[in-house]
Amino acid sequence: MYGAILGDMIGSPYEFDMSGKTKDFPLFIPGSRFTDDTVMTVAVAEALMDTQGKGEEEILRALTESMRRWGRRYPDAGYGGRFIQWLASPDPKPYRSWGNGSAMRVSAAGWLFDTLEETRRAAVRTAMVTHDHPEGIKGAEAAASAVFLARTGAGKGEIRDYVARQFGYDLSRTCDEIRPGYKFDVSCQGTVPQAVIAFLEAESFEDNLRTAVSLGGDCDTLTCISAAIGEAFWGVPEELKAECRKRLPEDMLRVLDRFSRAAGRD
Numbered sequence: 164m165y166g167a168i169l170g171d172m173i174g175s176p177y178e179f180d181m182s183g184k185t186k187d188f189p190l191f192i193p194g195s196r197f198t199d200d201t202v203m204t205v206a207v208a209e210a211l212m213d214t215q216g217k218g219e220e221e222i223l224r225a226l227t228e229s230m231r232r233w234g235r236r237y238p239d240a241g242y243g244g245r246f247i248q249w250l251a252s253p254d255p256k257p258y259r260s261w262g263n264g265s266a267m268r269v270s271a272a273g274w275l276f277d278t279l280e281e282t283r284r285a286a287v288r289t290a291m292v293t294h295d296h297p298e299g300i301k302g303a304e305a306a307a308s309a310v311f312l313a314r315t316g317a318g319k320g321e322i323r324d325y326v327a328r329q330f331g332y333d334l335s336r337t338c339d340e341i342r343p344g345y346k347f348d349v350s351c352q353g354t355v356p357q358a359v360i361a362f363l364e365a366e367s368f369e370d371n372l373r374t375a376v377s378l379g380g381d382c383d384t385l386t387c388i389s390a391a392i393g394e395a396f397w398g399v400p401e402e403l404k405a406e407c408r409k410r411l412p413e414d415m416l417r418v419l420d421r422f423s424r425a426a427g428r429d
Contacts, residue, residue, distance in 0.1 A: 164208055164422050166394025167270045167387045169407050170372060171200035174383035177376050184342050186373040191406055197415075199240040200267045200387045205415050206233035207289050208271035208422045215275070219288065227255060227292045230268075236414070243349070249293055257295035263354040265294035266302035267384045270391035273310025274426035282311040294351075302351025305330040306388050309359055313395035319363050322392075332356040338364050338374055347380045354381060358388035365389075368397040 176194035210229035214222045234242065234250040242250070243262060249255050272285040286307035290300045305326050312322045327334045334356055341357055348354055357378055365371035371393035375386035399407075408416060 164204060164271060164274075164391075164394075164419055164426075165399045165404050165407055166368070167204045167267070167391040168197060168201045168411070168419075169399065169403055170375065170386035170388070170390030171204075171267075171383050172197055172407065172410055173372050173390075174376050174386035177382050178380075179347055180379035182376050182379065182382070184377055184379050186370075186377045188373070188376065190369075190372065190403075196410060197240070198383055199234075199237075199242045199246075199264075200384055201411075201415070202233050202237045202240045203230060203264065203268035204270060204387070205418045206230045207268045209233075209418050211271050211275050211285060211289070212421065212425050222285075222288050223292055226289055230292065231255065246293065255292075257291060257293055259296045259299075260294040261296040261298035261302075261351055262294060262349050263302060263351050263381065263384050263388070265290035265299040266306040266351050266355050266358075267387045269303040269307045270310050270388075271422065271426075272303075272307040273391070273395060274314060274422075276311070279308060279311055282307050298351050301330050302355045305332065305355050305359070306391070309362070309392045310395045313392050319396075323359070323363055326359055330355075332359065334360055334363070336360065338378060342378055345378050345380050349381055349384075354385050355388060358385045359392065361385070361389045362392040362396070365393060368393045368399055369403070371397070 172195050173190050175198050182188045206229040210225040214225045245258050269286050269289050272282050276282045283304050286303040290303035309322055323334050361375040365374045371390055375389040376382050
């Protein structure tokens with residue numbers, strides 16, 4: 164979960180191409196803080212841990228309750244308008260979103276299950292409480308699948324082939340080809356393929372962060388998705404974990420530590 168949170172924190176000051184679309188930028192500046200990506204990543208992780216072995220209805224209920232509880236606890240984290248309405252609704256229902264929020268919050272599903280099939284089922288559930296559009300569900304499945312494959316020893320070629328074949332994403336472009344024309348895009352289909360490509364091109368976890376941010380656009384979410392895969396592939400340097408922890412409140416740190424134990428990363 165460190166990868167997703169660090170991606171969010173490091174990407175957040177550089178949204179809207181504020182890094183100048185370069186990999187040469189300071190990783191941490193005064194504006195490096197968590198946003199809704201981190202809040203919902205924590206919420207989903209907590210719900211999935213709380214419902215291991217439970218039935219689908221109980222899992223969906225727990226996801227809804229956890230996301231609403233954490234969202235209300237951190238109301239100024241930068242949620243989209245429709246998600247804010249969902250948080251406030253007395254009867255929250257999915258709203259057919261294809262936004263990238265389903266993919267940015269799903270990384271825990273790539274760690275907590277023993278098979279790719281279980282991972283994909285969990286990813287679908289984390290999406291469908293809000294993002295029940297096929298593209299929203301597909302984005303979550305693809306992101307979680309990439310994390311699962313990376314943590315279970317798959318090489319980059321295998322990850323690329325699986326994501327492209329199973330989800331129909333075009334992963335043939337390079338970051339140099341994407342970067343010049345890439346704009347702010349909150350859709351799964353305009354974020355997840357780019358996040359996977361940034362991971363595939365990177366040479367280390369830090370390079371993964373820098374490569375993803377350099378694409379610009381909605382780069383806190385893009386880097387959150389990409390660096391979650393990178394953590395599963397390379398791990399996270401201890402100094403970056405320490406920087407991450409300094410920027411998180413105690414309630415999130417408790418979930419992060421519990422998750423690290425549950426995922427065998429402690």
